[in-house]
Amino acid sequence: MFGSNIKKKKIKTQSIYFLFIVPALIIFIIFRAWPIIYSFILSFFDVNIISGNTFIGLKNYISLIHDQTYIKSLLVTIRFTSIILPLTIIWSLFVSIFLDYKFLRYPNFFKSLFFMPFVTSWVVISLIWKWFLNSKFGLVNQIFSILHLPEQNWLTNPKVTLWAVIVITIWKMGGYFILIFLANLQIIDPSLYEAAEVDGANFWNKFRYITLNALKPAFYITLITGTIFYFRTFVIIFAMTGGDPLGTTDLLAYHTYQLAFRSFEFGQASASIVFMFAIIVVVLLLQIAFFERKD
């Protein structure tokens, strides 16, 4: 008798708990999770807006694999991510070490300042930098010529445009990673360094065994969140390069958007989304496996 009462009470309290969670659940399922599942379903159909969908199995996937521009977009995205992630780490490491310097005054000012572009709008940034990269009148080339460096065609030289996108992206997002590195640096116990010195360690040894070790979580987080952030790169391509020149900046997110809203191939776009989702999950899992295996 008591048992059933307790059970009833448990169900009652659990229902109350759920009641509070349900609104969030509804919103996230409808506007985040369901679209992905819907993509998955749609990817097996030839989606014709006006005359209806027809089931075509794996044809969309096969079309994508045979589509040279899609493969190129995939390669460009891989290239982009594999350059920008290490670059982000190196840059954040560098700057955070400077900011951690014992005798530096006003580190918080710099911290906040470097983070500022993170909270600004990508559209605005893209349009400003697009002008800065103008071959003739843009700031970048003007500075290059002052420094006697060779001027570049930033928006039309297939070899450099992606680099420009990378640098601008780091300019905007770098602050976030710098903060992560800095936070991890600041909790290192200085007595560790002293003890190491007593043991006869030189600069590089200290750096390798103490600093880098302590920064492992920073590397981990940077890789994980960096991958997720950089996979989203869309607006800068949309507003600044349009994938030009010759598709060297045609990142997957942009290419998928074009498939859907320029070519009206919603079926293929859905397949592309499934691809993207799979890729990002695999990459994240690999990163997690790599970092968790040591412990």
Added chain:
Amino acid sequence: MKISNYKRFFYLILIYGFLVLVSIVIIYPFLWMLIASLKLSDRAMFNKSIFEIFKFKDIGFGNYSALVGLSSPPLLIMALNSIVTAVVSTLINIVVCFFAAYMLAKHKVVGGKYLFFFFISTMIIPQEVVAVPLYLVLISLGLINSYQGIILSLSAESLSIIILYRFFKEIPNEIIEASYIDGASELNLIFKIIFPLSWPAVMGAILIQFITSWNAFIIPLITAIDENLYTLQIGMSYFSNTLFIDFRSIMALGSIITIPIILIYVLTQKRVIKGITAGSIKE
């Protein structure tokens, strides 16, 4: 560790120099945008000298008034749209995430671990990727081309849950137990004690969500078909693709979009930084 004063001085000069250089690179684009928006002739821009822009010629608010005078789409309506969508989506997001995070953090919910994992995993799906199928989903729900569609789509950001969850986890359970003993009901507890206590975290989440919604681009892009629903961000991209609107006016629009956010950021930096890096920094 003793370093000679000279060495320290030298390091400081090097480091400061570097940091100041980076600071200039960070600030300059915004400064340039502001100055360009106040210039009334193109001469300063279409110029090979980098100092031309700083000369005190041809200055005025003409670009701003030109923006206001545009009728299609009207600046005021776009500004209103940006404000409304950002404010309402933030409200909805914070409210639903507050309750969800509190339940998951402070109560043993059946399947709570999986639910929390579900919320976090939605962060992996960038809005930019979800936009295409979301478009079709919104059409089938009849939410395309409506305020509700934009607002609800924008409010599905799980960072708030993470921020609030971490904060709630740190509230000592004794406080909660004490209120139960005092006979408080659940709602009473939440509103009278938890909410005031968690105000800093809530504030941080509000700021971040507002900034995210304000800067949102792809969701409004695909959801807003009618001009009257355009937000300022879409307007910026739209204008830059329109004929006969010059670049300086676009920079004026960019200033209108960016300056409020920068002001908000300057006043609340610590909160914003703390919130966005929640979960990334072991504190």
Added chain:
Amino acid sequence: MKKIFMCLFITVLIGTLATSTIAAEKVTITMWHNNNQVYQDLYEKVFNDFMAANPNIEVKIALQPNIGYDQKILTAFIAGREPDIVDSAHDFALEIEQKYKAWANLDDYGVRDWEEVKLMDPNILESLSYDGKLYGLQFTDQPLALFLRKSWMENVGWDKGYPYIESWDDLIELGKKFTFDDPDKNGKDDTFGYEMFGSLDRNYATVQFEYLMNTAGQELVTKDGKLNINNETGIKALTLMQDAIWKNKIAPKDTASYTHVEMYRDIAAGIVGIGRLGGWNVPGWMETLNNDLVAVPFPPIEKGGKNYATTIYHVMMVSTNSKHPQEALKVIQYLCSAEVQAEFYKNTGMSYRPDLDYKKLAATEQDLFFKDAMLPTKVGRIYLITAPWWTADARATLALFIQSALVDATLDPAKVLADAEKEIVAKFVPKT
């Protein structure tokens, strides 16, 4: 009593039926266009007159932004809220027809018997047929020309008379003067002689190449459906584009990233000497550049050759799902009438009708230029021919090749076009 009631009842019944039929007869036609506010005001004005004359038809005209016009129409179709009539540029209308067969077959309504349609250029009508279906009617007629900066010609001492440039070599020579001889006399090196498109976005690289081919009298796709890019003219065209950037340096190095947005930006800033001119550009640029423009036809390759011009046009289509196609066509017929077209020409400089008194109607010299110096009797017209296989994807493939020559000065245009031809034929042209 019963009889009275009966009469009353019948009267009321008839009355209700009558009013409801009248009410039911009131039809609403929605129309979209993506031109500009000038057109919107014009449309509203002419439609007010139309509605006064046709009280049972209500016409709602909406101006849509250029960006995402296609997406908007598609979304409207999906949601079942598409407009009855769409006014758009031809290439976009064709794309939608190719992919979705969204437009009504106008032959089903006998439009070819209209007086208005009999005045339309038969070549254009033919190009508005796809897969045997006439899907649109011509609304304007916009041959493309070139503009030159008048004052610049004076400043650099170019003293030839109209048409100022008579060959592609002239174009390059004047372009060089406009680039290097400080034509605006401001002591700065900030001008470009000639500007073009080159971006992959919206296949602008193909558009530019096609433009040059057309001015030399060649279409990219011939009437019998063959690809026509790898020939002497094509090589000359691509060479002109490539050399303009790298050898002659009269076009910006960023040309490969240029859409009309960048080109218009430069022109409006007053730093361009020669560029493409369409009728719709005239009012805006004349104002921005203080009337310092003169319009000329694009020159032939060699002096003495014939002038050709690309003809682009706006088209009106009726949605295949429209509930009131008869009324929609009535509206379209009204828009094609002489009075309405004259009104449009007065305010926009564009109309399709060959029978208006343009000398009287033209607002500026440049407007008259398009109706006088660019007449099909004086300048050969090239119509954008389509074959079923010449889809947006095919044009995108060509754009990739064209752009590659624009970003790499070492590529040989002849080889680029040969490779392009090979690829397009292999991927798109059906094997016969």
